[in-house]
Protein backbone atom coordinates (compact mmCIF):
# COMPACT_ATOMS: atom_id res chain seq x y z
CA UNK A 1 0.00 0.00 0.00
CA UNK A 2 1.54 3.32 -1.07
CA UNK A 3 0.80 6.88 -0.05
CA UNK A 4 -0.01 9.07 -3.02
CA UNK A 5 0.38 12.80 -2.36
CA UNK A 6 0.23 11.97 1.34
CA UNK A 7 -3.42 10.82 0.99
CA UNK A 8 -4.35 7.18 1.13
CA UNK A 9 -7.79 5.70 0.47
CA UNK A 10 -8.63 2.32 1.94
CA UNK A 11 -11.66 0.24 2.86
CA UNK A 12 -10.44 -0.63 6.34
CA UNK A 13 -7.75 0.94 8.48
CA UNK A 14 -6.43 -1.01 11.44
CA UNK A 15 -4.46 1.07 13.93
CA UNK A 16 -2.08 -1.23 15.82
CA UNK A 17 -0.05 -4.15 14.44
CA UNK A 18 -0.07 -6.29 17.59
CA UNK A 19 -1.72 -9.72 17.89
CA UNK A 20 -5.18 -8.14 17.89
CA UNK A 21 -4.64 -6.04 14.77
CA UNK A 22 -3.07 -9.09 13.12
CA UNK A 23 -6.10 -11.24 13.90
CA UNK A 24 -8.41 -8.73 12.22
CA UNK A 25 -6.12 -8.34 9.18
CA UNK A 26 -5.92 -12.12 8.72
CA UNK A 27 -9.66 -12.56 8.90
CA UNK A 28 -10.37 -9.82 6.33
CA UNK A 29 -7.79 -11.45 4.10
CA UNK A 30 -9.50 -14.83 4.43
CA UNK A 31 -13.03 -13.50 3.93
CA UNK A 32 -12.27 -11.32 0.92
CA UNK A 33 -8.71 -10.47 -0.14
CA UNK A 34 -10.09 -7.73 -2.40
CA UNK A 35 -11.00 -5.61 0.64
CA UNK A 36 -8.19 -3.08 1.00
CA UNK A 37 -6.85 -3.15 4.55
CA UNK A 38 -4.22 -0.67 5.72
CA UNK A 39 -2.45 -1.36 8.99
CA UNK A 40 -0.66 1.49 10.73
CA UNK A 41 1.66 1.42 13.71
CA UNK A 42 4.63 3.19 15.32
CA UNK A 43 6.72 0.44 13.77
CA UNK A 44 6.82 -1.07 10.28
CA UNK A 45 7.12 -4.54 11.80
CA UNK A 46 4.26 -6.74 12.88
CA UNK A 47 4.10 -7.50 16.64
CA UNK A 48 6.96 -5.09 17.44
CA UNK A 49 5.51 -4.09 20.83
CA UNK A 50 4.60 -7.69 21.69
CA UNK A 51 8.09 -8.99 20.84
CA UNK A 52 9.72 -6.12 22.73
CA UNK A 53 7.78 -6.83 25.93
CA UNK A 54 8.72 -10.51 25.84
CA UNK A 55 12.39 -9.76 25.11
CA UNK A 56 12.75 -7.07 27.74
CA UNK A 57 11.28 -9.24 30.50
CA UNK A 58 13.08 -12.32 29.10
CA UNK A 59 9.82 -14.31 28.91
CA UNK A 60 10.47 -17.61 27.19
CA UNK A 61 6.95 -19.09 27.33
CA UNK A 62 3.48 -17.64 26.92
CA UNK A 63 0.97 -18.05 29.71
CA UNK A 64 -1.99 -19.00 27.51
CA UNK A 65 -2.39 -22.44 25.90
CA UNK A 66 -1.35 -22.96 22.30
CA UNK A 67 -4.91 -22.81 20.94
CA UNK A 68 -4.85 -19.05 21.56
CA UNK A 69 -3.09 -17.07 18.83
CA UNK A 70 -4.08 -14.64 16.07
CA UNK A 71 -4.98 -17.24 13.40
CA UNK A 72 -8.62 -18.35 13.00
CA UNK A 73 -7.88 -22.12 13.26
CA UNK A 74 -7.13 -22.88 16.94
CA UNK A 75 -4.99 -25.94 16.14
CA UNK A 76 -2.79 -24.17 13.58
CA UNK A 77 -0.07 -23.31 16.10
CA UNK A 78 0.31 -26.87 17.39
CA UNK A 79 0.33 -28.19 13.80
CA UNK A 80 3.04 -25.63 12.99
CA UNK A 81 5.08 -26.63 16.05
CA UNK A 82 5.06 -30.28 15.06
CA UNK A 83 5.71 -29.54 11.38
CA UNK A 84 8.68 -27.27 12.16
CA UNK A 85 10.10 -29.42 14.95
CA UNK A 86 9.87 -26.88 17.80
CA UNK A 87 10.05 -28.51 21.21
CA UNK A 88 6.91 -28.20 23.36
CA UNK A 89 7.26 -25.96 26.42
CA UNK A 90 6.54 -29.01 28.59
CA UNK A 91 4.47 -26.86 30.95
CA UNK A 92 0.92 -27.70 32.06
CA UNK A 93 -1.75 -26.82 29.45
CA UNK A 94 0.92 -26.64 26.78
CA UNK A 95 1.59 -22.91 26.37
CA UNK A 96 3.78 -22.24 23.34
CA UNK A 97 7.37 -21.08 23.70
CA UNK A 98 7.92 -17.44 22.77
CA UNK A 99 10.22 -18.56 19.96
CA UNK A 100 7.66 -20.92 18.42
CA UNK A 101 4.84 -18.35 18.76
CA UNK A 102 6.93 -15.71 16.95
CA UNK A 103 7.94 -18.08 14.17
CA UNK A 104 4.29 -19.11 13.76
CA UNK A 105 3.13 -15.49 13.52
CA UNK A 106 5.84 -14.77 10.93
CA UNK A 107 4.58 -17.71 8.85
CA UNK A 108 0.89 -16.76 8.96
CA UNK A 109 1.73 -13.15 8.02
CA UNK A 110 3.84 -14.41 5.14
CA UNK A 111 1.31 -17.00 3.93
CA UNK A 112 -1.46 -14.40 3.88
CA UNK A 113 0.81 -12.01 1.98
CA UNK A 114 0.10 -9.19 4.44
CA UNK A 115 2.01 -5.98 3.80
CA UNK A 116 4.17 -4.69 6.57
CA UNK A 117 2.46 -2.00 8.67
CA UNK A 118 2.79 1.61 7.56
CA UNK A 119 4.48 3.87 10.06
CA UNK A 120 1.75 6.36 10.90
CA UNK A 121 0.32 7.60 14.19
CA UNK A 122 -3.14 9.14 14.12
CA UNK A 123 -3.27 12.74 15.30
CA UNK A 124 -6.92 13.47 14.58
CA UNK A 125 -9.77 11.15 13.64
CA UNK A 126 -13.00 12.54 12.26
CA UNK A 127 -16.04 10.75 10.95
CA UNK A 128 -19.11 11.77 8.97
CA UNK A 129 -21.55 10.10 6.58
CA UNK A 130 -18.83 10.00 3.89
CA UNK A 131 -16.47 7.95 6.02
CA UNK A 132 -13.55 8.47 8.35
CA UNK A 133 -10.54 10.67 7.92
CA UNK A 134 -7.36 10.18 9.91
CA UNK A 135 -4.76 12.88 9.96
CA UNK A 136 -1.63 10.96 10.83
CA UNK A 137 2.04 11.69 11.35
CA UNK A 138 2.69 10.49 7.79
CA UNK A 139 -0.29 11.77 5.82
CA UNK A 140 -4.06 11.55 5.55
CA UNK A 141 -5.93 8.26 5.48
CA UNK A 142 -9.53 8.12 4.27
CA UNK A 143 -11.25 4.91 5.23
CA UNK A 144 -14.74 3.46 5.46
CA UNK A 145 -13.99 1.60 8.68
CA UNK A 146 -11.45 2.15 11.43
CA UNK A 147 -10.39 -0.51 13.93
CA UNK A 148 -8.54 0.62 17.03
CA UNK A 149 -6.15 -2.17 18.05
CA UNK A 150 -3.52 0.01 19.72
CA UNK A 151 -3.95 -1.40 23.22
CA UNK A 152 -4.23 2.10 24.74
CA UNK A 153 -3.29 2.02 28.40
CA UNK A 154 -1.84 3.97 31.28
CA UNK A 155 0.71 2.73 33.76
CA UNK A 156 -0.57 2.32 37.29
CA UNK A 157 1.86 4.27 39.48
CA UNK A 158 1.32 4.23 43.26
CA UNK A 159 1.27 7.65 44.93
CA UNK A 160 4.08 6.81 47.37
CA UNK A 161 6.59 6.75 44.51
CA UNK A 162 6.27 10.50 43.81
CA UNK A 163 9.52 11.56 45.49
CA UNK A 164 11.43 8.59 44.12
CA UNK A 165 10.77 9.69 40.54
CA UNK A 166 12.79 12.86 41.27
CA UNK A 167 15.95 10.72 41.37
CA UNK A 168 17.35 9.11 38.22
CA UNK A 169 16.93 5.32 37.90
CA UNK A 170 15.56 4.80 41.40
CA UNK A 171 12.10 3.67 40.38
CA UNK A 172 10.73 2.31 37.11
CA UNK A 173 7.45 0.95 35.91
CA UNK A 174 7.81 -2.67 34.74
CA UNK A 175 7.17 -1.58 31.14
CA UNK A 176 10.37 0.48 31.33
CA UNK A 177 12.55 -2.27 32.76
CA UNK A 178 14.74 -3.93 30.17
CA UNK A 179 16.47 -6.99 31.60
CA UNK A 180 18.52 -7.31 28.41
CA UNK A 181 20.16 -3.96 29.22
CA UNK A 182 21.06 -5.14 32.71
CA UNK A 183 23.61 -7.90 32.24
CA UNK A 184 24.85 -7.83 35.83
CA UNK A 185 23.00 -6.84 38.98
CA UNK A 186 25.52 -8.32 41.40
CA UNK A 187 25.36 -6.52 44.74
CA UNK A 188 22.14 -4.66 43.89
CA UNK A 189 19.02 -4.84 46.05
CA UNK A 190 15.85 -4.60 44.02
CA UNK A 191 12.30 -4.39 45.26
CA UNK A 192 9.64 -5.59 42.85
CA UNK A 193 6.18 -4.36 43.76
CA UNK A 194 3.36 -6.62 42.60
CA UNK A 195 2.21 -10.21 42.78
CA UNK A 196 1.42 -11.05 39.16
CA UNK A 197 3.19 -12.60 36.23
CA UNK A 198 5.24 -9.52 35.41
CA UNK A 199 6.41 -9.23 39.03
CA UNK A 200 7.39 -12.90 38.97
CA UNK A 201 9.27 -12.66 35.66
CA UNK A 202 11.16 -9.53 36.70
CA UNK A 203 11.98 -10.91 40.17
CA UNK A 204 13.28 -14.11 38.67
CA UNK A 205 15.22 -12.24 35.98
CA UNK A 206 16.83 -9.91 38.53
CA UNK A 207 17.87 -12.82 40.79
CA UNK A 208 19.39 -14.68 37.84
CA UNK A 209 21.46 -11.56 37.14
CA UNK A 210 22.80 -11.58 40.70
CA UNK A 211 20.48 -9.12 42.50
CA UNK A 212 19.01 -9.64 45.91
CA UNK A 213 15.26 -9.25 45.41
CA UNK A 214 12.28 -8.48 47.61
CA UNK A 215 8.94 -9.07 45.96
CA UNK A 216 6.10 -7.28 47.74
CA UNK A 217 2.56 -8.42 47.10
CA UNK A 218 -0.44 -6.64 48.61
CA UNK A 219 -2.38 -9.94 48.75
CA UNK A 220 -1.25 -13.49 49.39
CA UNK A 221 0.14 -14.67 46.03
CA UNK A 222 -2.74 -15.94 43.88
CA UNK A 223 -1.63 -19.22 42.33
CA UNK A 224 -3.78 -19.87 39.24
CA UNK A 225 -3.04 -21.50 35.92
CA UNK A 226 -4.56 -18.63 33.93
CA UNK A 227 -5.10 -14.94 34.55
CA UNK A 228 -8.82 -15.37 33.85
CA UNK A 229 -10.83 -18.46 34.80
CA UNK A 230 -11.35 -20.52 31.60
CA UNK A 231 -15.10 -20.42 32.34
CA UNK A 232 -14.91 -16.89 30.93
CA UNK A 233 -13.84 -18.21 27.54
CA UNK A 234 -17.12 -19.99 26.90
CA UNK A 235 -20.76 -20.23 27.93
CA UNK A 236 -20.09 -21.22 31.57
CA UNK A 237 -19.77 -17.60 32.66
CA UNK A 238 -20.27 -15.69 29.43
CA UNK A 239 -23.95 -16.69 29.04
CA UNK A 240 -24.86 -14.86 32.24
CA UNK A 241 -22.47 -12.03 31.35
CA UNK A 242 -24.09 -11.48 27.97
CA UNK A 243 -27.58 -11.56 29.43
CA UNK A 244 -26.69 -8.98 32.10
CA UNK A 245 -28.44 -5.81 30.92
CA UNK A 246 -27.08 -3.47 33.58
CA UNK A 247 -23.89 -1.99 32.11
CA UNK A 248 -22.40 -1.10 35.48
CA UNK A 249 -23.02 -4.62 36.74
CA UNK A 250 -21.38 -6.13 33.66
CA UNK A 251 -18.22 -4.11 34.04
CA UNK A 252 -18.14 -4.96 37.72
CA UNK A 253 -18.39 -8.68 36.87
CA UNK A 254 -15.51 -8.35 34.41
CA UNK A 255 -13.35 -6.50 36.91
CA UNK A 256 -14.00 -9.06 39.65
CA UNK A 257 -13.22 -11.91 37.26
CA UNK A 258 -9.80 -10.48 36.47
CA UNK A 259 -9.09 -9.64 40.08
CA UNK A 260 -5.49 -8.62 40.68
CA UNK A 261 -2.41 -10.35 39.34
CA UNK A 262 -1.90 -14.09 39.63
CA UNK A 263 0.86 -16.55 38.75
CA UNK A 264 0.75 -20.16 37.54
CA UNK A 265 2.14 -22.90 39.80
CA UNK A 266 5.25 -23.49 37.64
CA UNK A 267 6.54 -19.96 38.07
CA UNK A 268 5.58 -19.95 41.74
CA UNK A 269 7.68 -23.09 42.20
CA UNK A 270 10.62 -21.48 40.46
CA UNK A 271 10.34 -18.48 42.81
CA UNK A 272 10.21 -20.81 45.80
CA UNK A 273 13.33 -22.60 44.56
CA UNK A 274 15.12 -19.25 44.34
CA UNK A 275 13.86 -18.17 47.76
CA UNK A 276 15.58 -21.26 49.21
CA UNK A 277 18.85 -19.70 48.07
CA UNK A 278 18.05 -16.51 50.03
CA UNK A 279 18.35 -14.43 46.89
CA UNK A 280 14.66 -13.57 46.96
CA UNK A 281 12.24 -12.85 49.75
CA UNK A 282 8.54 -12.78 49.00
CA UNK A 283 6.64 -10.45 51.30
CA UNK A 284 2.93 -11.24 50.99
CA UNK A 285 -0.16 -9.48 52.39
CA UNK A 286 1.64 -6.22 52.91
CA UNK A 287 2.20 -3.06 50.90
CA UNK A 288 4.47 -0.07 50.73
CA UNK A 289 2.95 2.93 52.46
CA UNK A 290 5.77 5.44 52.05
CA UNK A 291 9.18 5.78 50.45
CA UNK A 292 12.08 8.06 51.03
CA UNK A 293 15.12 8.42 48.82
CA UNK A 294 18.42 8.18 50.69
CA UNK A 295 21.01 10.89 50.20
CA UNK A 296 23.80 8.64 48.96
CA UNK A 297 21.78 6.22 46.84
CA UNK A 298 18.79 3.94 47.02
CA UNK A 299 15.64 4.40 49.04
CA UNK A 300 13.90 3.24 52.17
CA UNK A 301 10.43 1.77 51.83
CA UNK A 302 8.10 1.61 54.82
CA UNK A 303 5.60 -1.23 54.72
CA UNK A 304 2.15 -1.56 56.24
CA UNK A 305 3.43 -4.35 58.50
CA UNK A 306 5.91 -1.79 59.95
CA UNK A 307 8.92 -3.42 58.33
CA UNK A 308 11.41 -1.30 56.45
CA UNK A 309 13.10 -2.33 53.24
CA UNK A 310 16.17 -0.69 51.73
CA UNK A 311 16.44 -0.82 47.96
CA UNK A 312 18.83 0.34 45.29
CA UNK A 313 16.00 0.20 42.77
CA UNK A 314 12.23 -0.23 42.83
CA UNK A 315 10.40 -1.85 39.92
CA UNK A 316 6.65 -1.35 39.78
CA UNK A 317 4.92 -4.43 38.42
CA UNK A 318 1.66 -2.73 39.31
CA UNK A 319 -0.01 -3.17 35.95
CA UNK A 320 -1.74 -0.87 33.52
CA UNK A 321 -5.31 0.23 33.01
CA UNK A 322 -7.00 0.28 29.66
CA UNK A 323 -7.55 3.85 28.54
CA UNK A 324 -9.15 4.57 25.18
CA UNK A 325 -9.72 8.12 26.38
CA UNK A 326 -5.94 8.64 26.54
CA UNK A 327 -6.00 8.68 22.71
CA UNK A 328 -6.46 12.41 22.21
CA UNK A 329 -6.89 11.92 18.47
CA UNK A 330 -10.19 10.13 19.11
CA UNK A 331 -11.74 13.00 21.03
CA UNK A 332 -14.28 13.87 18.27
CA UNK A 333 -15.31 10.19 18.05
CA UNK A 334 -15.57 9.61 21.79
CA UNK A 335 -17.71 12.68 22.49
CA UNK A 336 -20.94 10.67 22.48
CA UNK A 337 -19.55 7.38 23.77
CA UNK A 338 -20.39 6.33 27.34
CA UNK A 339 -17.66 4.90 29.53
CA UNK A 340 -17.74 2.96 32.79
CA UNK A 341 -14.47 2.68 34.69
CA UNK A 342 -12.59 3.61 31.52
CA UNK A 343 -14.29 0.92 29.38
CA UNK A 344 -16.33 2.17 26.40
CA UNK A 345 -19.86 0.77 26.13
CA UNK A 346 -19.43 -0.71 22.67
CA UNK A 347 -22.19 -2.59 20.92
CA UNK A 348 -22.13 -6.35 20.23
CA UNK A 349 -20.00 -5.77 17.16
CA UNK A 350 -17.46 -3.77 19.21
CA UNK A 351 -18.51 -0.61 17.42
CA UNK A 352 -18.40 2.87 18.89
CA UNK A 353 -21.79 3.90 17.57
CA UNK A 354 -22.77 5.92 15.57
CA UNK A 355 -19.30 5.87 13.99
CA UNK A 356 -17.85 3.09 11.85
CA UNK A 357 -15.08 2.79 14.42
CA UNK A 358 -14.44 -0.48 16.26
CA UNK A 359 -12.24 -1.41 19.20
CA UNK A 360 -10.25 -4.55 20.05
CA UNK A 361 -8.32 -5.66 23.12
CA UNK A 362 -9.19 -4.62 26.65
CA UNK A 363 -11.30 -1.76 25.23
CA UNK A 364 -13.77 -4.46 24.11
CA UNK A 365 -14.29 -5.78 27.65
CA UNK A 366 -17.91 -4.62 27.84
CA UNK A 367 -18.86 -6.83 24.89
CA UNK A 368 -16.44 -9.75 25.26
CA UNK A 369 -15.86 -10.06 28.99
CA UNK A 370 -12.72 -10.11 31.12
CA UNK A 371 -10.49 -12.01 28.66
CA UNK A 372 -11.02 -9.43 25.88
CA UNK A 373 -7.42 -8.20 26.12
CA UNK A 374 -5.87 -11.67 25.90
CA UNK A 375 -5.09 -13.61 22.74
CA UNK A 376 -8.44 -15.36 23.14
CA UNK A 377 -10.09 -11.95 22.74
CA UNK A 378 -8.21 -11.21 19.52
CA UNK A 379 -9.92 -13.86 17.38
CA UNK A 380 -13.30 -13.20 19.01
CA UNK A 381 -13.08 -9.48 18.36
CA UNK A 382 -11.83 -10.03 14.81
CA UNK A 383 -14.78 -12.35 14.19
CA UNK A 384 -17.40 -9.92 15.44
CA UNK A 385 -15.95 -6.92 13.64
CA UNK A 386 -15.42 -8.62 10.27
CA UNK A 387 -18.92 -10.11 10.47
CA UNK A 388 -20.38 -6.65 11.03
CA UNK A 389 -18.43 -5.10 8.17
CA UNK A 390 -18.62 -7.88 5.57
CA UNK A 391 -21.74 -9.77 6.61
CA UNK A 392 -19.66 -12.98 6.47
CA UNK A 393 -19.01 -15.19 9.48
CA UNK A 394 -16.07 -17.38 8.62
CA UNK A 395 -15.42 -18.75 12.07
CA UNK A 396 -18.23 -19.80 14.33
CA UNK A 397 -16.80 -19.90 17.83
CA UNK A 398 -20.01 -19.39 19.77
CA UNK A 399 -18.99 -16.05 21.21
Ligand SMILES: Cc1cc2nc3c(=O)[nH]c(=O)nc-3n(C[C@H](O)[C@H](O)[C@H](O)COP(=O)(O)OP(=O)(O)OC[C@H]3O[C@@H](n4cnc5c(N)ncnc54)[C@H](O)[C@@H]3O)c2cc1C
Pocket residue numbers: 015016017018019020021040041042043047048049050053054057059061062063064068120121122149150151198360361362373374375376
Ligand atom coordinates in the same frame (compact mmCIF):
# COMPACT_ATOMS: atom_id res chain seq x y z
C1 LIG B 1 4.38 -9.33 29.41
C2 LIG B 1 3.04 -9.75 28.87
C3 LIG B 1 2.79 -11.07 28.54
C4 LIG B 1 1.55 -11.46 28.06
N1 LIG B 1 1.34 -12.77 27.77
C5 LIG B 1 0.14 -13.16 27.32
C6 LIG B 1 -0.10 -14.54 27.01
O1 LIG B 1 0.76 -15.39 27.15
N2 LIG B 1 -1.33 -14.88 26.54
C7 LIG B 1 -2.32 -13.96 26.37
O2 LIG B 1 -3.41 -14.34 25.94
N3 LIG B 1 -2.13 -12.67 26.68
C8 LIG B 1 -0.93 -12.24 27.14
N4 LIG B 1 -0.72 -10.92 27.44
C9 LIG B 1 -1.85 -9.99 27.29
C10 LIG B 1 -2.09 -9.52 25.82
O3 LIG B 1 -2.24 -10.60 24.96
C11 LIG B 1 -0.97 -8.63 25.34
O4 LIG B 1 -0.96 -7.45 26.11
C12 LIG B 1 -1.04 -8.28 23.85
O5 LIG B 1 0.14 -7.56 23.52
C13 LIG B 1 -2.24 -7.48 23.48
O6 LIG B 1 -2.25 -7.38 22.08
P1 LIG B 1 -2.71 -6.05 21.35
O7 LIG B 1 -2.61 -6.30 19.89
O8 LIG B 1 -4.01 -5.60 21.90
O9 LIG B 1 -1.64 -4.95 21.85
P2 LIG B 1 -0.09 -4.75 21.55
O10 LIG B 1 0.61 -6.02 21.43
O11 LIG B 1 0.36 -3.78 22.58
O12 LIG B 1 -0.09 -4.03 20.13
C14 LIG B 1 -0.59 -2.73 19.96
C15 LIG B 1 0.15 -2.11 18.80
O13 LIG B 1 -0.37 -0.79 18.59
C16 LIG B 1 0.70 0.10 18.32
N5 LIG B 1 0.26 1.43 18.73
C17 LIG B 1 0.08 1.89 19.98
N6 LIG B 1 -0.35 3.16 19.95
C18 LIG B 1 -0.46 3.49 18.64
C19 LIG B 1 -0.87 4.66 17.96
N7 LIG B 1 -1.27 5.74 18.62
N8 LIG B 1 -0.84 4.66 16.61
C20 LIG B 1 -0.44 3.56 15.92
N9 LIG B 1 -0.06 2.40 16.51
C21 LIG B 1 -0.07 2.39 17.85
C22 LIG B 1 1.87 -0.43 19.14
O14 LIG B 1 3.08 -0.01 18.56
C23 LIG B 1 1.65 -1.94 19.05
O15 LIG B 1 2.36 -2.52 17.99
C24 LIG B 1 0.51 -10.50 27.90
C25 LIG B 1 0.75 -9.18 28.24
C26 LIG B 1 2.00 -8.79 28.71
C27 LIG B 1 2.23 -7.34 29.10
